[in-house]
Amino acid sequence: MVDIRHLTLTYQAADHPVYALSDVSLSIAQGDFISLIGPSGCGKTTLMRVIADLEQPSSGDVLVNGMTPEQARLKRAYGYVFQAPALYPWRTVERNVTLPLEIMGTPRAERQTRAREQLERVGLTGFERKFPWQLSGGMQQRVSIARALAFNPDLLLMDEPFGALDEITRDHLNLQLTQLWRRTRKTCVFVTHSIAEAVFLSTRIVVMSPRPGRILDVIDCARDLPPERTLDIRESPEFQRIAHRVREGLMEGHSYDD
Numbered sequence: 001m002v003d004i005r006h007l008t009l010t011y012q013a014a015d016h017p018v019y020a021l022s023d024v025s026l027s028i029a030q031g032d033f034i035s036l037i038g039p040s041g042c043g044k045t046t047l048m049r050v051i052a053d054l055e056q057p058s059s060g061d062v063l064v065n066g067m068t069p070e071q072a073r074l075k076r077a078y079g080y081v082f083q084a085p086a087l088y089p090w091r092t093v094e095r096n097v098t099l100p101l102e103i104m105g106t107p108r109a110e111r112q113t114r115a116r117e118q119l120e121r122v123g124l125t126g127f128e129r130k131f132p133w134q135l136s137g138g139m140q141q142r143v144s145i146a147r148a149l150a151f152n153p154d155l156l157l158m159d160e161p162f163g164a165l166d167e168i169t170r171d172h173l174n175l176q177l178t179q180l181w182r183r184t185r186k187t188c189v190f191v192t193h194s195i196a197e198a199v200f201l202s203t204r205i206v207v208m209s210p211r212p213g214r215i216l217d218v219i220d221c222a223r224d225l226p227p228e229r230t231l232d233i234r235e236s237p238e239f240q241r242i243a244h245r246v247r248e249g250l251m252e253g254h255s256y257d258d
């Protein structure tokens with residue numbers, strides 16, 4: 001689904017170059033749930049933005065479903081969920097979800113049907129006519145996931161979507177997201193700072209080093225954890241073992257001098 005080869009990206013900042021990514025290679029298979037984890041500034045968002053054609057690599061190749069990122073973007077091959085929900089406050093929940101379909105010129109009746117399907121998927125049936133400010137932060141983030149799914153992309157890119165939420169809400173959304181992933185088998189790339197969240201959700205975890213971002217370890221979670229996951233799995237020895245390996249990877253790459 002996504003094939004990244006020897007990707008390097010240097011930002012040309014005003015006074016000096018910023019080496020954001022260095023020689024990153026990664027293959028993401030259809031139906032994978034990949035988490036990117038690493039210290040702040042290691043290039044996780046940059047990597048997602050390259051896949052989404054929002055940044056241009058300095059060197060290396062990226063293919064999304066066999067297409068260049070630009071072709072994939074024009075074909076709307078992916079949905080993107082940002083850290084903040086980024087909903088329009090003057091549009092209802094339903095009209096936030098239909099927005100990408102309006103832009104694509106989808107007829108009104110179909111827009112409404114699709115929006116309602118996606119809102120049902122994220123457990124928000126009954127909230128179609130509310131405005132974003134009438135919803136909790138967790139519900140708003142579910143609306144942005146529904147919006148990203150509205151045009152049925154094969155790939156879902158999520159940049160720390162639950163980072164600003166309290167622990168219990170986050171647990172709940174993690175559970176909903178893993179159920180959604182199991183039902184739809186969309187390929188997901190998910191950025192997080194939480195080891196527990198990464199282990200709980202992922203088929204594979206990509207541990208990145210501080211800047212310039214490189215891949216330190218790729219950990220297979222699907223081998224030891226079942227695809228169907230409930231929150232109590234976090235107590236299991238397999239879960240703890242994987243979490244330990246992620247932590248070791250992060251510690252190895254961490255410089256306390258920064």
Ligand SMILES: Nc1ncnc2c1ncn2[C@@H]1O[C@H](COP(=O)(O)OP(=O)(O)OP(=O)(O)O)[C@@H](O)[C@H]1O
Nearest residue numbers: 011013018020039040041042043044045046047211
């Ligand atoms: N447009 C830009 N111009 C210059 N430097 C940039 C630009 N965007 C990002 N950077 C720098 O590139 C590096 C990687 O940034 P990026 O946002 O990808 O990291 P991240 O791992 O997602 O960080 P965080 O976990 O804090 O969200 C950082 O040092 C950042 O300051």
